[in-house]
Amino acid sequence: DANLTAIQKATTVLLCIDPADIPTFFADGALRAALSGKLLISIAAGWTRAALLALAPDAPDLQIIRTLPNMAALVGQSITAIEVPPPPLATPVPDIALTQTIFAAVGRTQLIPPAQMTAFTAVGGSTPAFVAVFADALIEGAVAMGFPRADARTTVLQALRGATALMQEGGLHPALLRDQGTSPGGCTMGGLMVLEERGLRGTVARGMREAVSVAGLMGRL
Known part of the structure; x- marks a missing residue:
């Protein structure tokens, strides 16, 4: 499986699939296991960090960052929200910095607390x-x-x-x-x-x- 092989080799994984397909993706036990210890950056609207983690109970040390770009990313003009949870769930600074670098390639980024992600x-x-x-x-x-x-x-x-x-x-x-x-x-x-x-x-x-x-x-x- 190409996805499994790619995840096994990676340290950072971008979850860029239709939100409706999220349960199917996480239903694969091998994929879940391969995510252990990885940084998973999600762009799936409607899926909170907690909901995604609940789908991968057998992936210890999985770090998830939730992001929300918009369609203007196609022309490098997106405004992308990057969720930054407060302590004790705070995301490591290097992971946030990496996420900012990735999405700076398609526009601007904005650090957003979880409570504002729905509005964003x-x-x-x-x-x-x-x-x-x-x-x-x-x-x-x-x-x-x-x-x-x-x-x-x-x-x-x-x-x-x-x-x-x-x-x-x-x-x-x-x-x-x-x-x-x-x-x-x-x-x-x-x-x-x-x-x-x-x-x-x-x-x-x-x-x-x-x-x-x-x-x-x-x-x-």
Whole structure:
């Protein structure tokens, strides 16, 4: 078995399988035994460190670090949560450092306590999809006003990239960016009034809250 051979030779194992397949993976006694003394880095959403350890009672000294990257890892722009339990379950510093190095290759990392991992599943994992819906709406609106679709897509995506850079690299608070980009009686103010009238801010916040609630029901969270 290729997985068994690889695990036996490794000191660090990345668990990158569908969360639904976790029980099947750990059902293999030989694999469980091979994990003894290894560092297992999991990206399986919905599976806590305790739940994973419970599936491998015959793998003494197995060290597990739970992580949550998002789909932007495909382009090197993920924000990856790395769970850092408090004492007495604290993870060895060298293991945390190794995990940070691994995921720095696909974006940024953030050390997160266990109590915040459920929220991060939605905040870090769902935000790209939320932004995609907003971007699609902006593109459709531009097309409706006569913009060629390809040009609308290029313009909207670059505008979103620029806005993100102003907030991230430029350090602008979102509210300040909004104010600086809005002139009295201007077109941006007119558009913002419609968005506020339709409850965009509250709808997005409630959507995020619902995503966090669903994350709490996933798997073994």
